[in-house]
Each structure stands twice: as C-alpha cells, then as structure tokens.
Amino acid sequence: MIELHYVATANGLKVAIMLAELGLPYRVVNYDLFGGQHLTAEFRRINPNSKLPAIIDMAPADGGEPLPVFESGAVLMYLAEKTGRFLPTAPRDRAVAQQWLLWQMAGLGPMHGQAHHFVRYAPEKIDYAVTRYTREARRLLNVLDYRLSEARFLAGDEYSIADMAAWPWAGGAALIGIDIAEFPSLARWHAEVGARPAVAAALAGKETGVPPEYMQERAQLTAEQWANTFGDRMHAAASSHRADA
Ligand SMILES: N[C@@H](CCC(=O)N[C@@H](CS)C(=O)NCC(=O)O)C(=O)O
Incomplete structure (x- = not known):
C-alpha cells in the first residue's frame, strides 16, 4: 500500500498518473496548499522541503519500516524500480x-x-x-x-x-x-x-482530479493564502526546527 500525499498540481499529477498506470493500491491524503495544510511538523517529517507530492511506501521491499520519498522525479524512479515498470532496463x-x-x-x-x-x-x-x-x-x-x-x-x-x-x-x-x-x-x-486510460483516470479521479481553483488564469489569493504558499508562513516552515526561528 502506498500513501500519496497530494495536491492536484502538475507535480502531483505525475505521481497520480504513475500510480494509475501501475494499478497499485494507494490511499490519497489531500492537502489544501492555499490553506497551509502542508506546513505542519508532521508533514515535514515526510518531506523536509514541505512541498507536495510525496509518498510513503507502507511495505518497502526490504521489509523495514514505512519509507517516505519526496521530489516527484525521485518518487517516479522509486515506483519504477519497485515494480520494474515504465523505466527501460537496457x-x-x-x-x-x-x-x-x-x-x-x-x-x-x-x-x-x-x-x-x-x-x-x-x-x-x-x-x-x-x-x-x-x-x-x-x-x-x-x-x-x-x-x-x-x-x-x-x-x-x-x-x-x-x-x-x-x-x-x-x-x-x-x-x-x-x-x-x-x-x-x-x-x-x-x-x-x-x-x-490511466492518464484520464488520474485527471478525473475523485481524489486526484484537478479542482477549478488550480486552473485560474489569474489567481485571486487572500493575504493568508499568499502567506501559506509564497510568503512568511511558507518560509517560516523551513526554519521551524530551530529554537531561534
Ligand atoms: N521539485 C518538487 C517541487 C514540488 C513543489 O514545488 N510542489 C508545489 C506544488 S506543485 C508545492 O508544494 N507548493 C507549496 C509551497 O510552495 O508552499 C517536486 O517535483 O516534487
């Protein structure tokens, strides 16, 4: 079982497409980026960079504890190597x-x-x-x-x-x-x-589909939404491990 920490942006969709292509069982944990749901200490333990997507492999091949992987490219490579699919072997x-x-x-x-x-x-x-x-x-x-x-x-x-x-x-x-x-x-x-079909499924899925607010040609953000995605709250998350922060 893979846990997909997700928002339906271009980087998130890459992984949703791969999981749909693989037909692996997975569970989606959706985040409201504009609401700052990715800025918690809990998510930072999954991705120290506090960005989406990330996955947790609950059953890694070594039989060890659940393995978090972040950076969408690294996630794609991890899943390709785990399953032996969608990355040529020659x-x-x-x-x-x-x-x-x-x-x-x-x-x-x-x-x-x-x-x-x-x-x-x-x-x-x-x-x-x-x-x-x-x-x-x-x-x-x-x-x-x-x-x-x-x-x-x-x-x-x-x-x-x-x-x-x-x-x-x-x-x-x-x-x-x-x-x-x-x-x-x-x-x-x-x-x-x-x-x-897997690409269409990822784009339209109940949990992975792209909501209209991510498709706005000109985004209208409140001050709080701005702080959560581009401003002070997002930056503060990166130094939140230090007492002087
Ligand atoms: N290189 C990273 C980029 C991740 C990234 O920037 N994700 C965006 C969504 S597409 C994000 O989480 N933004 C929230 C923020 O910057 O606070 C990857 O490919 O995974």
Missing part, C-alpha cells in the same frame, strides 16, 4: 529515459513554474519577469517538440516515467498563454499520452 534506453526525466525536473518544471508564478500569481505584473520566463518556457517546449519529432516517446519507443513527468507541465502551458498546437510533434505526443 542501459542505453535507461540513460535516455533518465536524462529526459531529469531535464523535466531541472528545467521544464522549474522554469514553467516561474512562468506560472509571474503570469498567474504575482500580485503585480512585472514585464521583465513575465517575458523572461514565458520565453524560456516556450524554448523548453521547442526542445520537447524537437525530441518528439524524432521519437514517439521521450525515452524512444517506450512510454516511460519521463513522459509522465513532462506531460502535465506541457498541458499546463495553456495557462501561461502558450498553445501547444504551435508545436506539432509535442501536440501529437500530448494527445497520445492523454488518451491513455
């Missing part, structure tokens, strides 16, 4: 899958994340930041389009955790004003992956 193919997974984690996700922040969440419109990050977001979609013009999936012929990681971020580009129809190979791949 060294060459595995290297290709891992490089695209890490490219998503280090590039596509963080840069699109900044674009979403400055386009959708920043209380003031800062032209330089909007331009800098939406241009970079578009550049990364071009990289994805190029790769998918030469291969069916990111790792090659096989659908893998690299696709699961990149897919929710590519789809979210609409919210920062980018239409992925501009990128023909990316759009072809996006439709093919999106048609997988």
